[in-house]
Amino acid sequence: MEIRVLRGPDVRSLLPMAECVELMHKTMSAVSEGRVVLPLRSVLVMPGELGMMGNMPGYLGEPECFGVKLVSLIPGNKPPHYSSHLGLVLLFEVEHGQPVALLDAAEITAIRTAAASGLATRLLAEPDASDLAILGAGEQARSHLDAMLTVRRLRRIRVWARDSSKAADFARSEGSRHGVTIEVAATPRAAVLNADIICTVTKAREPILLGEWLAPGAHLNVVGSSIATAAEIDTPAVVKSRFFVDYRGSTVNEGGEYLRALKAGAITPDHILGEIGEVANGSKVGRVSPGDVTLYKSLGIAPQDLASAHYVLQKARAAGVGQVIDF
Ligand code: NDP
Numbered sequence: 001m002e003i004r005v006l007r008g009p010d011v012r013s014l015l016p017m018a019e020c021v022e023l024m025h026k027t028m029s030a031v032s033e034g035r036v037v038l039p040l041r042s043v044l045v046m047p048g049e050l051g052m053m054g055n056m057p058g059y060l061g062e063p064e065c066f067g068v069k070l071v072s073l074i075p076g077n078k079p080p081h082y083s084s085h086l087g088l089v090l091l092f093e094v095e096h097g098q099p100v101a102l103l104d105a106a107e108i109t110a111i112r113t114a115a116a117s118g119l120a121t122r123l124l125a126e127p128d129a130s131d132l133a134i135l136g137a138g139e140q141a142r143s144h145l146d147a148m149l150t151v152r153r154l155r156r157i158r159v160w161a162r163d164s165s166k167a168a169d170f171a172r173s174e175g176s177r178h179g180v181t182i183e184v185a186a187t188p189r190a191a192v193l194n195a196d197i198i199c200t201v202t203k204a205r206e207p208i209l210l211g212e213w214l215a216p217g218a219h220l221n222v223v224g225s226s227i228a229t230a231a232e233i234d235t236p237a238v239v240k241s242r243f244f245v246d247y248r249g250s251t252v253n254e255g256g257e258y259l260r261a262l263k264a265g266a267i268t269p270d271h272i273l274g275e276i277g278e279v280a281n282g283s284k285v286g287r288v289s290p291g292d293v294t295l296y297k298s299l300g301i302a303p304q305d306l307a308s309a310h311y312v313l314q315k316a317r318a319a320g321v322g323q324v325i326d327f
Contacts, residue, residue: 001327004101006312010322011107014315015308017143017150020115021122025280027060027307028119031247032277035061036303040253043227051075054085058302060310067091069305071105079139084203085109091309101313101322105305108312110143112304116246116276117221118147120296121197123279124244124286125219129196130155135188135209135232136202136224137161137170144199144221145174145182152197157182160191162202189213200224200232211236216291222257223298231256235266241295243271244279244286250299258297 006014030036037059044053051074059066071087083106091101121129132148134141137159148154159182161167171182185191188208192198194215202208202224211234214220220241225232238261245251251258251272261267274284276296287294316322 001098003099003325003327004313004316004322005325006101006103006316006322008104008107010316011104011111011312014312014319014321015108015111017111017115017118017146019311020111020308021118021147021150023307023311024112024116024119024304027303028116028246028275028277029281030060030062030277031301031303032275032281032283037066038247038249038301038303040249041302049075056302056305058306060303060306063307063310064094065091065306065310066094067302067306067309069105069108069302071109083110083139089305089309091306091313101309101316103309103312106139108305108308109300110139112308113140113223113298113300114143114147116304117144117199117223117296117298118151119280120221120244120276120298121148121219122151123276124242124294124296125152125197126217126287126290129219131194131196132157133185133191133195133198134159135161135191135198135200137166138201140201140223141170141199142174144201144223145178148197148199149178149180154180158185158191158195159183160185160188192218197221202232204232205230207231207234207237209233209237211238211240214240214293216293218293220293220295221298222295225256226254226299228254228256228259231260233257235261235264238271238295239266241293242273242287243295243297244274244276245272245297246276246299247301248272248275250301251297254299255297
């Protein structure tokens with residue numbers, strides 16, 4: 001039995017953002033068409049403030065494979081030394097059920113999450129949306145900048161972080177990496193003023209973004225709050241949005257903003273207009289008018305990891321990348 005081991009730099013070089021956005025288009029359509037088996041992830045919460053381990057299994061019908069992502073989430077971990085999600089994706093082939101690849105989960109998570117937001121932005125934002133606000137300055141902020149530059153022609157980019165020196169570092173390093181100017185905003189409100197695209201990619205547990213600040217026509221990717229008890233945006237922001245999700249089953253269990261708004265009686269379950277895969281395959285309408293505020297709630301699902309892992313493995317085999325271990 002041979003297992004190909006693919007490290008972070010291998011994943012990064014074999015999974016460019018533009019290719020991953022296309023991959024997410026196919027994958028999220030497959031999710032919404034039921035061509036996956038997707039149990040809810042389980043989370044092991046360790047005692048005290050130690051952190052969590054997420055267990056995300058799944059099966060994909062096309063390309064046919066199955067597997068699991070196992071990641072730790074340790075609160076004190078900070079990039080660049082430690083990613084917020086450390087772990088592995090283990091991919092199996094279906095004929096004999098043999099494991100065929102072991103891949104760095106941090107890099108896959110960073111790229112596939114942003115690529116899915118890129119897909120949502122391509123489908124839901126105004127075609128000429130060009131003013132981007134990013135709230136947060138960590139790993140997902142970096143990959144989301146990459147994704148937003150991939151799907152829209154941006155003329156203005158603002159970043160806000162609770163530590164302004166980290167926002168300034170982000171603006172400098174990412175600005176020079178992409179050859180763009182990034183402004184540092186002093187407050188979340190200043191960052192999103194008249195923004196067309198907003199990505200919330202923080203670890204905030206309480207809202208940092210208020211609905212009253214949103215300009216007509218804005219599109220939001222709400223990504224950071226990926227557990228039921230966290231909400232990066234307030235209930236009025238949820239209420240005023242055309243609300244789309246990655247996977248309905250996850251949102252009704254773990255979508256912090258959705259659950260808060262529901263509990264407050266501000267929305268009913270039919271506030272979820274659809275999954276992004278339904279917009280991708282044309283069975284649901286995303287934006288109806290230029291003044292709509294659209295929202296994509298991302299929680300992250302195993303098919304995104306498996307599709308990415310499978311894609312990277314095929315390219316790695318063709319290019320002879322990675323280390324093959326004989327078991
Ligand atoms: P990083 O640790 O790299 O970055 C986290 C960012 O959030 C930093 O800018 C950090 O600031 C900021 N932050 C932390 N606490 C707060 C707070 N209370 N208020 C405002 N900002 C805060 O993490 P990632 O970029 O990898 O992940 C960001 C979030 O996205 C996490 O919550 C993660 O769980 C989630 N995530 C969601 C995925 C999905 O599929 N939806 C996939 C992967 C991640 P500072 O540096 O000052 O601490």
